[in-house]
Amino acid sequence: MWRYRRFLPVRPGETPITLGEGGTPLLELTRTAGELGLGQVWLKDESINPTGSFKARGLAMAVTRAVQAGAEAFVIPTAGNAGVALAAYAARASRRAVVFAPTTTPPTILVQIRVFGGEVRLIDGHIGDCGRAARELSAQTGAFDVSTLREPYRIEGKKTLGLELAEQLGWTFPDAIVYPAGGGTGLIGMWLAFHQLCSAGWVSGKPPRLFAVQPAGCAPVVRAMERGAERCEAWADPWTTASGLRVPDPLGGALMLRAIRETGGGAVAVTDEELTAQAELVSRREGVDFSPEGGATIAGAARLRANGSLGPDDRVVLFNTGAGWLYRSEKGEVRREK
């Protein structure tokens, strides 16, 4: 992703802390486009990033800046994948990382955090509860807290999602993007990237309509859109198999709502049954290892097509934000119950 360093907060000549993140393929899904009844469909496959998810982009950027600023240790609250990414980039920078994760985090993800030397502390709660624990540890020990949107640089790394896909489409924008929204850095980061590309004059035309997909068991953005609200309200008792989307009270809620409304997009909820079924089906159909969150974008696109938000000629980009194998046990099954 460092080919876009002119758009990123790095100094000339500075060497970033990198594991080769970004530069992921934009795959055309011809059969899925047919199934969904859409003009053209592409998948930005983020599962092949180092550590298996797009969290690598944000944490490469954040760890690079924090180390330059003197950070000696890190702490993060996570629904899973951000913890794996932090552990890996902290290792790369010879720094310690403490990761607060819910007890319900998929076991393979916890294994991966430990593989990179991250210290896992399990919390009986959701990512918001983990956030409180991380802030306490940060206050006590001085470990740098890399929580979503509480530091300014993870979002800068996420911007590269939008820069890459515009380049991969020959410096044009698609009509719509369907994104599995949790904390919202991906959506807000792409929104920022599209603004920057327009003002730099690299792309002309209207930025894509941004659509957020959330699981029915944790859908604060969808509810705020339905109510015409400017901010999200905390979702009580959140639960979903798509653990990356179990963010009941996103700090970036108001920004996500602005990005969605400004671009003429929308938000849609899908059930855990739908997103798991789609992840399994599309993995077999396309040969891509879909995470439950990736499955949510397929299920969401189907719903958006059915309710008329997406039309038969639309050129749509979907996201597989992480790798499916991270969610599976040895038996090859995705955990469905709490």
Ligand SMILES: *Cc1c(COP(=O)(O)O)cnc(C)c1O
């Ligand atoms: C974190 C995560 C999300 C949510 O991403 P945001 O940009 O924070 O909304 C989606 N999918 C996966 C696999 C994740 O790890």
